[in-house]
Amino acid sequence: MRIHVVDHPLVAHKLTTLRDKRTDSPTFRRLADELVTLLAYEATRDVRTEQVDIETPVTATTGVRLSHPRPMVVPILRAGLGMLDGMVRLLPTAEVGFLGMIRDEETLQASTYATRMPEDLSGRQVYVLDPMLATGGTLVAAIRELISRGADDVTALCLLAAPQGVELMERELAGAPVTVVTSSVDERLNEQGYIVPGLGDAGDRMYGTAG
Ligand SMILES: O=P(O)(O)OC[C@H]1O[C@H](OP(=O)(O)OP(=O)(O)O)[C@H](O)[C@@H]1O
Numbered sequence: 001m002r003i004h005v006v007d008h009p010l011v012a013h014k015l016t017t018l019r020d021k022r023t024d025s026p027t028f029r030r031l032a033d034e035l036v037t038l039l040a041y042e043a044t045r046d047v048r049t050e051q052v053d054i055e056t057p058v059t060a061t062t063g064v065r066l067s068h069p070r071p072m073v074v075p076i077l078r079a080g081l082g083m084l085d086g087m088v089r090l091l092p093t094a095e096v097g098f099l100g101m102i103r104d105e106e107t108l109q110a111s112t113y114a115t116r117m118p119e120d121l122s123g124r125q126v127y128v129l130d131p132m133l134a135t136g137g138t139l140v141a142a143i144r145e146l147i148s149r150g151a152d153d154v155t156a157l158c159l160l161a162a163p164q165g166v167e168l169m170e171r172e173l174a175g176a177p178v179t180v181v182t183s184s185v186d187e188r189l190n191e192q193g194y195i196v197p198g199l200g201d202a203g204d205r206m207y208g209t210a211g
């Protein structure tokens with residue numbers, strides 16, 4: 001597994017406002033959307049392309065276009081849904097699948113309550129969207145599911161990560177074709193499994209709910 005922490009002043013600026021508890025839900029959603037587009041620029045650095053011949057108004061030349069099969073984007077509901085628009089803005093032809101997952105607040109164990117994506121992901125590049133990589137239980141289970149369906153290149157975009165989550169991914173997905181792109185690896189998890197300093201509950205802050 002590879003991890004790439006995007007070091008850019010615009011990323012740091014937007015992340016700081018996301019972390020601020022005074023930031024309201026509409027602003028949180030807009031900033032998350034903008035931040036994802038910046039992360040997506042780095043995350044798609046290895047997106048597969050093929051050569052194509054075209055004619056400009058001046059001459060014939062060659063360029064590139066995205067290869068087939070098209071990349072797949074999979075937001076993890078609920079909070080990952082707030083990252084979808086920012087991602088498909090850069091990859092408008094991507095196919096979109098969905099995984100609904102929830103972490104038990106007591107045991108911190110992740111479970112899946114909805115799956116809607118192709119059975120066969122053979123040869124597909126997949127971009128998983130989840131704002132928070134905390135214990136790592138959610139993302140490890142999600143990526144195992146994608147790999148079991150044949151995905152051969154998985155990139156997870158996370159707004160924030162905790163060292164424990166990164167370690168779990170490295171242990172459980174050792175040798176797997178997986179990359180994590182994030183704007184920060186924070187200090188630690190607290191006793192409730194929240195990232196510190198973090199930004200709180202991403203789903204609640206995005207959708208203005210509690211739980
Ligand atoms: O790394 P982990 O310890 O597994 O935690 C991370 C998960 O927790 C949050 O989801 P949550 O269960 O709160 O669901 P929600 O998106 O519906 O709020 C977050 O969006 C991740 O999916």
Ligand SMILES: O=c1cc[nH]c(=O)[nH]1
Nearest residue numbers: 134194195200201202
């Ligand atoms: O800090 C955290 C950890 C898990 N899920 C969240 O939404 N926030």
Ligand SMILES: [Mg+2]
Nearest residue numbers: 201202203204
């Ligand atoms: Mg939540």
